[in-house]
Amino acid sequence: MTLTGKTFFGRTHYEVLSVTEDASYDEIRTSYKAAVLNSHPDKLTKKSDASTDPDNFQQDFLYVQKAWEVLSDSKSRAKYDKELLSARHKLEVPANEIELSDMSMETVGDIQELLYECRCGDYFSITLSELREMGILLDEQSLEVESSIDLVPTSILIPCGSCSLNVRLMINDGS
Numbered sequence: 001m002t003l004t005g006k007t008f009f010g011r012t013h014y015e016v017l018s019v020t021e022d023a024s025y026d027e028i029r030t031s032y033k034a035a036v037l038n039s040h041p042d043k044l045t046k047k048s049d050a051s052t053d054p055d056n057f058q059q060d061f062l063y064v065q066k067a068w069e070v071l072s073d074s075k076s077r078a079k080y081d082k083e084l085l086s087a088r089h090k091l092e093v094p095a096n097e098i099e100l101s102d103m104s105m106e107t108v109g110d111i112q113e114l115l116y117e118c119r120c121g122d123y124f125s126i127t128l129s130e131l132r133e134m135g136i137l138l139d140e141q142s143l144e145v146e147s148s149i150d151l152v153p154t155s156i157l158i159p160c161g162s163c164s165l166n167v168r169l170m171i172n173d174g175s
């Protein structure tokens with residue numbers, strides 16, 4: 001998970017303003033006004049909660065302002081919704097990651113192939129010579145990376161032989 005992703009999902013602008021994602025402009029404005037009243041730095045002294053950290057309080061106020069800025073404008077809101085959607089999409093559909101040790105090796109004639117079974121019953125497969133072309137040399141017994149050139153890819157996307165699924169083979173050079 002990237003730091004950006006984390007920040008992005010710390011709290012959405014909608015959560016900051018405690019509104020649903022299909023809230024109308026009026027609903028958002030009402031919530032914003034209430035949030036401002038609750039988080040304005042001037043109100044800090046009136047808060048009885050001694051544990052309230054002024055820095056967090058200030059931070060909250062900034063989040064509320066930022067959220068309002070984005071959501072009050074239909075154009076920037078639409079853009080934000082799109083970002084939210086695509087970020088979520090990425091999170092919900094992670095590439096299925098496998099390692100060399102998850103694969104089994106099959107030798108057909110003089111072709112050595114690494115296989116990993118797909119949900120559809122077919123296989124994700126890559127041959128040792130294909131890997132070699134990418135600069136990845138495997139020990140045929142242990143399936144560990146023997147040597148690799150410097151700029152070797154750290155992962156390879158392998159498509160299924162039948163369906164549209166992919167798996168991401170993570171290359172760990174053991175170092």
Ligand SMILES: [Zn+2]
Binds near residue numbers: 162163164
């Ligand atoms: Zn498949």
